[in-house]
Amino acid sequence: MADVSSTVPSIVVYVTVPNKEEGRKLAQSIIKEKLAGCVNQVPGIESTYWWKDKIETDSEELLIIKTRQSLLEALTAHVKANHPYEVPEVIALPISGGSHDYLKWLKESTRE
Template identity: 40%
Template sequence: MTVSDICLVLCTCPDNEVAGQIARAAVEQKRAACVNILPGLTSVYSWQGKVEQDSEVQLLMKTTHGNTDELYKLALSLHPYDEPEWLVIDVCGGSATYLDWIRSSTR
């Protein structure tokens, strides 16, 4: 496998409880090797014709491209938002041993 099979998925959540549920399930089900939960985020966004501002929690999920579809389904099943943030970002480099760990942890 090459580095291009590794990705970082971003997903915001309304609070630590939802973020923790998604993170734990993702790792337990081997859809992500690691999920960082970053509290204290303020999001300003346009939704249904209005500018909104909310406190949120950011998830940073390390996984492989082969896991992203199932990871998305899992996140949606636990997420209260109509349209949660879901961005898949290619990883173009990193420590070979760390990248191998992501691969082996998500099989």
């Protein structure tokens, strides 16, 4: 049986960004601050949403951020402070299982 004490409750966080450059800049700042162990940048998504009384559709990229649950508040504040959108998307989903080695690495790659 895996040693659960070597991992921490972890989450996946979705953040959309307007383009590759903004995504890369935000991803690097998140990793530099040790707010996440890994950020995947997925190009080519199209988002349709309600904004300021009308339907908008834009090309975006999606950041998939893996981190500790305990860092969500700090990560959210960091995204808000470094994101070009007035209301950036920050949505967290729990990681309910997975590779013990990966989850251990995630713990070791992030700040307390």
